[in-house]
Structures are given as structure tokens and as C-alpha cells.
Amino acid sequence: MPVPDRLDLTLRLVRGSGRLSLADLAERLGVSEMTVRRDLDQLQEQGLVRRVRGGAVALDVPAEQAGFTVREQWQSGTKARLARAAAALIEPGGTVLLDAGTTTAELAAHLPARAPLTVAVLSLQAAVRLADQPGIRLLVIGGESRAGERSLVGPLALSALDQLRFDTFVMSIGAVHHDLGWSEFDLDDAAVKRAALRRAGRTLVVADATKLGVQAFARVAPLDAVDALVTDAPIASPTATDTLAALRAAGVEIHQSEEKS
DSSP: OOHHHHHHHHHHHHHHHSEEEHHHHHHHHTSOHHHHHHHHHHHHHTTSEEEETTEEEEOOOOGGGTSHHHHHHHTHHHHHHHHHHHHTTSOTTOEEEEOOSHHHHHHHTTGGGGOSEEEEESBHHHHHHHTTOTTEEEEEOOSEEOTTTOBEESHHHHHHHHTOOEEEEEEOOSEEETTTEEEESOHHHHHHHHHHHHTEEEEEEEOOGGGBTOOOSEEEEOGGGOSEEEEOOOOSOHHHHHHHHHHHHTTOEEEEOOOOO
8 A cells, every 4th residue: 555545544543533553553554563653653743643652642633734635645646546537437417416525526627528517516625626617517515614624514515415316426435344334434424425325326436445444433324325436456454355345245336446657
């Protein structure tokens, strides 16, 4: 797994749990405890976690210092490949609900090439990328903007979704596990995703392979609630392998993008 991807997942795991041991992180990431120590040292230098004996704890830092902007810089190459692959699965002329997240924001930039489309967005970043684009009818779902993430959540977002119906929901996700299913690190995000799943004819998840085999705090849906997953090559870990197998058994189409040489 590339270092930026591993740092991203390590940060999300620690923030989602509050505190994690070296052994737990090493098992979930499929790396040695020595590698985890180096990664935690780097995250501590950035003020994102605090090292403690045998592990690390999350720090209460300003959201903008550990949110969208940080993650966007860490995984730009992977997100670009996944975004291109996912955009190719969007049929022109349809209605699309675009979830919040760094990868879906990157995907937004590719949607004008699939126009005409009606696109509803759950993030301010995606709205900026799609505003005034030829062939795109842009709808911004109402709601409260989460600090740092600028995702739209809360009662207003849930109410707006209840009034609409979409051909395709493009969902980002924090974690997917063969037992827990699809899950998120934030309760509000999980609630919006559950509502969106009910309002879509099909659901396409775009997520890098660091999410495979990971369990997050808030359950979103079982594996078979999703129709297709666009991801990259998984890390060599039993949980990631088991999760991919479970997804295929649940009838989820797997589309794996390949890094161009």
C-alpha cells in the first residue's frame, strides 16, 4: 500500500476509535508494528494524533486540519484513476446523486464528459466543480455543512433526499467489511448514505482498497445494498481478501482500476 494511502487509513482508524494499539493497527493495515510506529510518528509531527505507550490516541484538532484538504493531497493519483473508471459507468441522460468525499469530488470533474446529466451533490466541493458546466443540471442538496469535510448532512439533507429519486447514487465509504458490511466513521454521514440508498435505482461505490476489510463506527448497509464497487488493487491481508470474496458472493460487481505505467 502506498504510504499516503496508509497514512490516510491510519488517521481514519485512530480518529474513528479514539485510541488504537500498535498491534491492532498492524493487523488491520497488513504491515509490521515498526511501519505503524513510523507512520504514527509522522502523523504526530503533523499534530493529527498523539503517540502513547503501545499505540496512539486521536487529537481534537480543528476539522480543516484533518479533513478533506489533508486527505485530498494524500491520495491524488489513486483518486484520479478511480474517478475516471467510475465516470465511465455513468450513462448520459440520467439522474445522479453524488456523495461527499475526496474521490467523489474528483469524479465530479469527469461528469461533464458524460453529459447531459442531472447531478445532485452532497458536498460543496463537488458543487464548485460542476457549477456552470455545459450539459450539467446541478442540484445542491440542502443541509448543514460539516466543518472540514463540507459534506451536507442533517435533517434538511434527509428531508430533501426524501423528495427525490435518482437513477444512480455514487457513494463514498469509510469502510467495508465481510461481516459488518458498509460503514462510516461519522453518524451523520451514515444517516445520509442510508437515506440516499433508499432513493436510488442503483448504487455505485467508489473507494480505494484501503477501505477493504475495515470496520467503522456506524453501519450503513449490508453488502448486497450496493450494485458495484470501483476500487484499486487490494492490500495483501486476509480481511481484505475475505471482504472482496464476500462482495462478489453478494452479487456486487467489482471494477478494479489499474495504475498506468
